Every structure is written in structure tokens, then in C-alpha cells.
Amino acid sequence: MPMLADPSQKYKGYTPVDLPDRKWPAQKYGKVPIWLSTDLRDGNQALANPMTIEQKTTFFRQLVKVGVKEIEVAYPAASDTDFQFVRGLIENNEIPDDTWIQVLTPAREDLIRRTIDSVAGAKQAIIHMYNATSPTFREVVFRNSKEETVELAISHTKLVRQLTEECTAKHGTKFRYEYSPETFTQTEPNFAIEVCEAVKATWGKAGPGEDRIVFNLPATVEIAPPNHYADLIEYFCRNITERDHVIVSLHPHNDRGCGIAAAELGMLAGGDRIEGCLFGNGERTGNVDIVALALNLYTQGVSPNLDFSDIQSVIDTVTQCTDLPIHPRYPWAGDLVYTAFSGSHQDAIKKGFEAQRIRHATAAQEGTPQYWDIPYLPIDPADLGQSYEAVIRVNSQSGKGGIAYLVKQHLQLDMPRKMQVAFYQVIQEVSDREAREMTVEDITNAFRSTYHYGGSKFAGRLSLRNFKISHEPGDDPNDSGDEAPGRRFDGTVSVDGVYRVVRGNGNGPLSSLLDALKAHLDLDFAIRDYTEHTVGEGQDSKAASYVEIVPAGDRKSAKSWWGVGLDSDIAGSGLRALISAVNSAIGDRTLPELKLSVGFNAQSGAEDVASLVVNALGLELPRRLQTSFFEVVQRAARESSGEISYEALTNLFKSTYRFQSGTDAPTATFALGPFKLKSGEGSKRTFVGEVVFNGQSKAVTGEGNGPLSSSLASIHSSIEGVLTIREYSEHSIGEGTEVLAASYVELLYEIPGQKKRSAWGIGTDTDISASGIKAVFNAASSLDVVVKA
Numbered sequence: 116m117p118m119l120a121d122p123s124q125k126y127k128g129y130t131p132v133d134l135p136d137r138k139w140p141a142q143k144y145g146k147v148p149i150w151l152s153t154d155l156r157d158g159n160q161a162l163a164n165p166m167t168i169e170q171k172t173t174f175f176r177q178l179v180k181v182g183v184k185e186i187e188v189a190y191p192a193a194s195d196t197d198f199q200f201v202r203g204l205i206e207n208n209e210i211p212d213d214t215w216i217q218v219l220t221p222a223r224e225d226l227i228r229r230t231i232d233s234v235a236g237a238k239q240a241i242i243h244m245y246n247a248t249s250p251t252f253r254e255v256v257f258r259n260s261k262e263e264t265v266e267l268a269i270s271h272t273k274l275v276r277q278l279t280e281e282c283t284a285k286h287g288t289k290f291r292y293e294y295s296p297e298t299f300t301q302t303e304p305n306f307a308i309e310v311c312e313a314v315k316a317t318w319g320k321a322g323p324g325e326d327r328i329v330f331n332l333p334a335t336v337e338i339a340p341p342n343h344y345a346d347l348i349e350y351f352c353r354n355i356t357e358r359d360h361v362i363v364s365l366h367p368h369n370d371r372g373c374g375i376a377a378a379e380l381g382m383l384a385g386g387d388r389i390e391g392c393l394f395g396n397g398e399r400t401g402n403v404d405i406v407a408l409a410l411n412l413y414t415q416g417v418s419p420n421l422d423f424s425d426i427q428s429v430i431d432t433v434t435q436c437t438d439l440p441i442h443p444r445y446p447w448a449g450d451l452v453y454t455a456f457s458g459s460h461q462d463a464i465k466k467g468f469e470a471q472r473i474r475h476a477t478a479a480q481e482g483t484p485q486y487w488d489i490p491y492l493p494i495d496p497a498d499l500g501q502s503y504e505a506v507i508r509v510n511s512q513s514g515k516g517g518i519a520y521l522v523k524q525h526l527q528l529d530m531p532r533k534m535q536v537a538f539y540q541v542i543q544e545v546s547d548r549e550a551r552e553m554t555v556e557d558i559t560n561a562f563r564s565t566y567h568y569g570g571s572k573f574a575g576r577l578s579l580r581n582f583k584i585s586h587e588p589g590d591d592p593n594d595s596g597d598e599a600p601g602r603r604f605d606g607t608v609s610v611d612g613v614y615r616v617v618r619g620n621g622n623g624p625l626s627s628l629l630d631a632l633k634a635h636l637d638l639d640f641a642i643r644d645y646t647e648h649t650v651g652e653g654q655d656s657k658a659a660s661y662v663e664i665v666p667a668g669d670r671k672s673a674k675s676w677w678g679v680g681l682d683s684d685i686a687g688s689g690l691r692a693l694i695s696a697v698n699s700a701i702g703d704r705t706l707p708e709l710k711l712s713v714g715f716n717a718q719s720g721a722e723d724v725a726s727l728v729v730n731a732l733g734l735e736l737p738r739r740l741q742t743s744f745f746e747v748v749q750r751a752a753r754e755s756s757g758e759i760s761y762e763a764l765t766n767l768f769k770s771t772y773r774f775q776s777g778t779d780a781p782t783a784t785f786a787l788g789p790f791k792l793k794s795g796e797g798s799k800r801t802f803v804g805e806v807v808f809n810g811q812s813k814a815v816t817g818e819g820n821g822p823l824s825s826s827l828a829s830i831h832s833s834i835e836g837v838l839t840i841r842e843y844s845e846h847s848i849g850e851g852t853e854v855l856a857a858s859y860v861e862l863l864y865e866i867p868g869q870k871k872r873s874a875w876g877i878g879t880d881t882d883i884s885a886s887g888i889k890a891v892f893n894a895a896s897s898l899d900v901v902v903k904a
């Protein structure tokens with residue numbers, strides 16, 4: 116049958132309470148109730164497959180762990196399982212001393228007897244008896260008058276009193292009594308009070324404190340808005356006698372979806388205790404949810420005296436024991452409740468975290484509270500043992516802020532705003548095209564491949580091998596160079612797998628690299644934006660740089676490319692960021708090849724020759740050595756009418772520097788025999804070894820501030836004049852276990868009465884000291900050193 120046009124002909128509305136001077140709306144929210152979990156009774160009785168003893172035991176332990184002190188553990192007369200479960204709790208000493216178990220029974224003698232038998236021997240227990248009191252139940256279910264309804268409650272309360280006293284006498288169990296006028300919210304308010312007064316009088320033992328009788332006032336079925344429940348509770352609290360001998364317990368169900376509101380308003384109206392279930396299990400739409408109530412209090416700055424620090428373990432226990440899932444949107448516990456997909460939410464959350472970090476730092480300094488105030492996140496997920504992982508998830512509804520948040524969380528990179536916009540378009544395009552959520556991995560991988568960031572897997576066509584930034588002396592001859600305005604970039608860039616030695620000048624490192632790229636690779640860009648920040652702290656901190664480039668001469672270009680770089684050195688991070696941006700800009704554009712023609716008026720320079728050496732031999736020559744070798748090449752080219760092949764050039768290099776990778780130089784004046792380096796104080800070293808002087812082996816020793824100076828000192832006693840180290844540099848060749856050290860030494864030879872001379876030596880070895888020492892001997896061999904007779 117379809118819905119009715121006039122439902123008033125079918126459904127009667129509730130009868131409001133006549134309470135014009137109601138006080139509850141003006142009360143302050145924040146009173147912490149006594150919590151009674153009825154998961155193992157009201158929750159359990161509503162399950163298709165009620166819990167087994169094992170499941171109930173697991174659940175009971177979880178409730179104890181959370182800190183619930185009153186637990187309705189069973190309806191023991193219902194089944195042997197429930198009865199045995201209660202016995203097991205008692206006999207296995209599962210119940211902590213400060214915890215009360217509670218058991219439910221209807222007002223029937225046989226069932227009351229079995230119920231009390233179930234708890235015999237417990238340290239303490241609450242017997243909970245109920246009978247429905249509303250007109251429909253009186254008339255239809257029990258076919259009882261009001262008097263008979265009161266009499267049912269009185270006579271069975273009398274029985275409960277008698278049996279509990281007998282049990283106390285026999286087993287020492289301490290009892291409290293709870294009575295529920297079931298269907299309270301549909302019962303005439305005065306009649307509910309009349310029944311409870313009669314029960315209190317019959318029980319006869321209600322007193323203050325722990326002796327209070329519990330009157331549980333259930334919204335057995337939620338039939339009215341929560342203000343009605345609050346009115347009923349306030350009316351009851353005002354009119355029940357000896358209010359201080361009574362605990363008013365609230366038992367809201369959630370048929371209209373207002374269970375939480377009813378409980379909270381009921382507390383304002385005078386409630387002392389709340390009966391509910393974790394995540395609101397129970398008949399039909401369930402009992403009120405204790406987790407939500409507790410966390411509602413918590414987020415108002417009130418400790419609920421329940422601990423959900425590990426909410427996931429609570430979720431796991433409840434779902435495993437009840438076999439019911441928790442909806443992803445469920446308050447405080449659902450999978451999606453700490454997650455924002457939409458752009459404006461993510462943006463606000465990201466800004467909120469940034470602002471909060473600063474606010475908390477100030478508060479920490481001032482010793483004031485570090486308040487949580489994050490847009491769209493009413494609780495800190497960390498308080499519930501949750502990570503921030505899921506706070507922001509990205510799909511086609513997301514914006515730049517959320518994506519930037521994830522990049523920051525996972526790569527520690529704080530992109531500048533304009534770069535966020537650019538990267539957002541990358542992600543948006545994929546997300547739209549694939550119509551799916553973008554995982555953190557999708558986003559970080561897209562970031563790495565877009566910006567050629569984070570390892571060789573993501574490397575672009577260009578990558579920076581090594582570099583040196585030096586001051587470019589100005590025109591002023593008195594200028595020492597220290598304050599000079601210019602910088603010079605010297606470095607090796609891998610271009611499509613081929614090393615290119617490039618050099619450029621500019622006002623700073625970035626402009627000098629731009630100059631080098633223009634000169635050597637015909638790439639002409641300008642920098643439009645640059646920012647940087649540190650990543651990490653202390654010794655391990657690094658610099659992250661972000662560069663936006665545009666075509667040179669077009670600062671207003673609509674098209675621009677971003678790049679990112681990370682390095683322990685600030686200049687290095689900027690240069691890497693620039694190379695990253697250039698990689699995006701060049702796409703698959705053809706780049707000028709490495710060509711060589713060294714003849715008269717030829718185009719190739721020292722860098723091109725050096726590029727060839729680095730590609731053929733892996734040697735990244737220092738700049739002054741490049742210049743020096745270039746002169747050698749030019750001389751050789753002159754002799755071969757301006758032309759020199761790659762192979763001839765490689766051979767020329769090898770013969771000039773007697774270079775043979777990994778082994779000693781062949782025909783050397785000073786051949787290095789076996790040697791040892793002994794450590795002294797600080798960096799002091801003693802070189803002890805054998806040196807072959809013009810074919811004659813000799814044992815030598817020398818002391819110095821390091822390996823090179825000590826090896827040099829070892830030959831000084833055997834030669835005329837003085838050798839000094841003018842320049843030294845080194846780098847590695849290859850990777851992993853194959854790695855070699857390459858060293859370059861320029862020696863200066865001074866002999867009285869003669870012109871000073873200098874020469875370069877190169878050494879390679881698996882050991883860095885050995886490669887340096889080889890370079891020293893190699894350089895010495897290139898000089899016409901006079902060996903003493």
C-alpha cells in the first residue's frame with residue numbers, strides 16, 4: 116500500500132508533557148553519566164545469531180578494557196548459553212572488583228529464580244526486573260488493569276528481595292536492584308511514577324550512594340522527538356520521592372534516529388545513567404550508541420571516563436562478535452568519517468593543519484593549551500589511535516590543496532601555490548579519465564614522473580651528474596673574486612645517456628646553469644619563480660627547491676614548467692629543480708649532438724673535449740685540467756690539419772696522462788710499489804712504501820697532513836727541488852660494488868734557478884687514498900723531476 120495522503124488517519128502523534136516551566140533546555144551539557152553496557156543483553160537479543168559464550172567473553176573483556184563499570188551481561192533465563200556465560204564469568208574470575216554485572220528478568224517467578232541462581236557467588240550484581248506499563252501493553256499483552264500492573268511489579272520485587280537476601284546470606288553476593296517500567300515513554304507519566312514508587316517502597320532498601328535503586332526509563336520504542344523524552348525525564352525526576360535514593364537511568368532506542376539526542380537531552384533533564392550499546396546495536400534500529408555519546412562529550416573537552424584510544428580494536432571486537440558491519444559514515448568510527456574527498460574541505464584541512472602547527476608552537480612556548488581546531492575535523496584521529504593517512508583522499512572532486520597535502524605528508528615537499536595548481540591539473544586529468552580514486556601511490560608516482568624526482572626510475576632526459584659553482588672574477592684587476600657579482604657553473608650533465616661537460620656564467624648558480632644549457636644544448640629558458648624550504652632537521656636536513664621556467668624573453672608566457680630538486684646543498688637543490696623543469700619543458704625535442712672539430716676557428720671548446728673524455732673513460736676532468744688538455748688537443752689537431760677522431764683523442768688523453776683505468780701508469784719516472792698509510796694524530800699520516808725511481812726500487816717514508824702530502828713527502832729526500840699540490844679533486848666512477856675513485860692532482864715543481872712547472876696526474880683505484888696517491892706519482896712522473904744521484 117502506498118503512503119497515505121493523510122497519515123493522521125493511521126498514526127497517532129505523541130502526547131506532549133504539560134511542563135511549561137521545564138528547566139532542561141537551560142542546563143549545561145557535560146555531565147558524565149554512569150555507563151551501562153547492554154551489548155550482551157539488549158544487543159545480543161537482537162542478533163540473528165546470538166553470541167556464543169566465547170564471543171560474549173571476548174566482548175565482555177573489551178568492555179572492561181574500555182572502562183565500562185556496569186555491564187548487563189545476560190538474560191540468564193533465556194537460554195543455557197546465557198546462564199552458563201554468567202556462571203563462567205563468575206567462576207573464572209573474569210569480573211574486576213570495581214565492575215558490576217547486571218542480569219535482566221521479567222516479572223515471572225520461575226525466571227527470577229533462575230536469574231538469581233545465575234549470579235550466585237558473584238562479588239556484586241544488579242538484578243534488573245521489567246514489566247511493560249503502557250496502556251497498549253496493559254490492555255493487549257498482559258490484559259491487566261493499572262492495579263494489576265502495579266501488583267505484578269510489587270509481588271515480583273518482593274520475590275527479588277527475598278531471593279537476593281537468601282543469596283547474600285548463602286554466597287555473600289552484594290545486590291542492587293533496577294526496575295524498568297518497560298514502554299515508559301508510552302506510559303502515562305504519573306502512572307510510571309506510581310509504579311516506581313510502589314517498587315521503591317517494596318524494595319524498602321533504597322538509600323543514598325551505592326544503595327540507590329535504579330529506575331530505568333526506557334524509550335522502548337522511540338515514538339517522539341527527543342525534547343519529549345527530556346520532558347518525561349524531568350517530570351519523573353521532579354516528582355519521584357527521595358530523588359537522592361534513586362538513579363535515573365536512560366535507555367533510549369533509536370527508531371526515529373534520535374537516540375543520541377534523546378540521551379543527551381535526557382541527561383540535561385536529570386538522567387544519571389545511560390544504558391546503550393557500542394555502535395548502537397540492539398532491537399530494530401538499535402539502542403543508543405555509547406561510543407558516540409562518550410566521544411561527543413570528549414570533543415567538548417569532557418573526559419567520558421571511557422577509553423577509545425584504540426577504537427579500531429573496539430570496532431574489530433564488535434563486528435566480529437555481532438557479525439554486523441559498521442557503516443562507513445557512522446559517527447566517530449566509520450571508515451570515511453575522517454576522510455575528505457572534496458577540494459574545498461581538503462583545502463581547509465590543509466590550511467588548518469598549517470595554522471595549527473604555528474598556533475601550537477606559540478601555545479607550547481606560552482604554556483597554554485594546544486587547542487584542536489581543524490576545519491571539518493572535530494576530533495584528532497590520533498586520539499583514537501587512527502593515523503592521518505585517510506584524512507585526505509583524492510578523486511575527481513578533489514582540489515589542489517588536498518593533493519598538495521598528500522605530497523607534503525608523503526614526500527615532505529611543500530609545493531608553492533602555483534605549482535600546486537599545475538600539479539593538480541596533472542592529477543585531475545588522470546582521475547577524470549580513469550574515473551577512480553587516486554591512491555597516495557598514484558599521486559606520489561605521478562609527482563615523481565612529472566617532475567623526474569626521486570631516483571633513476573623517474574630520471575628525465577637531462578640529469579645533473581656533478582657541478583661546481585665558482586666566483587667569476589669581475590673586470591676590476593684588484594677584485595679578489597670574493598665579492599664578484601658573477602658565478603660560474605662547471606658541471607657534467609647527462610643528456611639522453613651521454614655525458615656533456617657544460618659551463619656557463621650568470622649572476623647566481625641558476626642563471627649560470629641556464630647560460631650553460633643555452634650555450635651547449637641550445638635550450639633557452641628564464642626563471643619566473645623560485646622558492647625553497649628545508650626538509651628534516653639537524654644534520655640530516657636537506658634543501659627542497661621549486662623552480663618555474665618560461666621561454667627566455669617571455670616572462671608573461673602562458674606556458675610554464677615547474678621543477679623540484681632536493682639536495683643537502685641549497686645550490687644543488689636549486690640546480691636539480693631547474694634541470695627537473697627543463698626536462699618537462701623539452702619533452703622529446705631533439706637536442707644538439709656532441710660534435711667535435713678542434714681545428715683552427717673550429718666551434719668545439721674545452722668542454723666538448725671534456726665531454727668526450729667523460730663518455731669514453733668516465734673521467735670528469737676538473738676545469739683547469741680540461742683547459743690544459745684542450746691545449747694538448749689543439750696542438751695535436753694542428754699537426755693533423757685540424758681534424759682529430761674520437762679514438763685518436765681518447766688515445767691522446769691516455770698517452771698524455773699515462774692513464775690506464777685501475778692500474779698503475781705504465782712507463783713512469785716514479786712508479787708506486789706496495790705502500791701503507793699509518794694514521795697519526797688528527798689527520799696526520801705516515802706514508803711507508805716502495806717507490807721505483809727511474810727503474811730503481813727504494814724504500815721511502817714521508818709524513819704529512821693527509822695521504823697525498825705524506826706520499827709527496829716520501830719522495831722529497833730523493834729529488835732536487837720541491838713539489839707542491841696546487842689542485843686536487845676526486846669523484847666516483849660507476850655504481851655499487853663496481854665503484855672506483857678517480858683523483859686528479861696538479862703538482863707544481865720548483866727548483867732553484869729554474870722556471871716553475873706544473874703537471875696533472877690522474878689515478879683511479881677502489882680505494883680513495885690510493886687513487887689520490889697514484890695521481891700524485893703520475894703527476895710527478897709528468898714533470899722532469901731531477902732525481903738525486
Ligand SMILES: CC(=O)SCCNC(=O)CCNC(=O)[C@H](O)C(C)(C)COP(=O)(O)OP(=O)(O)OC[C@H]1O[C@@H](n2cnc3c(N)ncnc32)[C@H](O)[C@@H]1OP(=O)(O)O
Binds near residue numbers: 190223257
Ligand atoms: C524491551 C525488551 O527488550 S524486554 C527483553 C526482551 N528479551 C527477551 O525476550 C529475550 C529473552 N526471552 C526469552 O527467551 C523468552 O521470551 C522467555 C524465556 C523469557 C519467555 O519465554 P516463554 O515463556 O516462551 O514466553 P514468551 O516468550 O512467549 O513470552 C511472552 C509471555 O511473557 C509475558 N511477559 C512478557 N514480558 C513480561 C514481563 N516483563 N513480565 C512478566 N511477564 C511478561 C507475556 O505476557 C507472555 O505471557 P503469556 O504467555 O501469558 O501470554
Ligand SMILES: CC(C)C(=O)C(=O)O
Binds near residue numbers: 219295298336366368
Ligand atoms: C528491558 C527494557 C529496559 C528494555 O530493554 C527496553 O525497554 O528497551
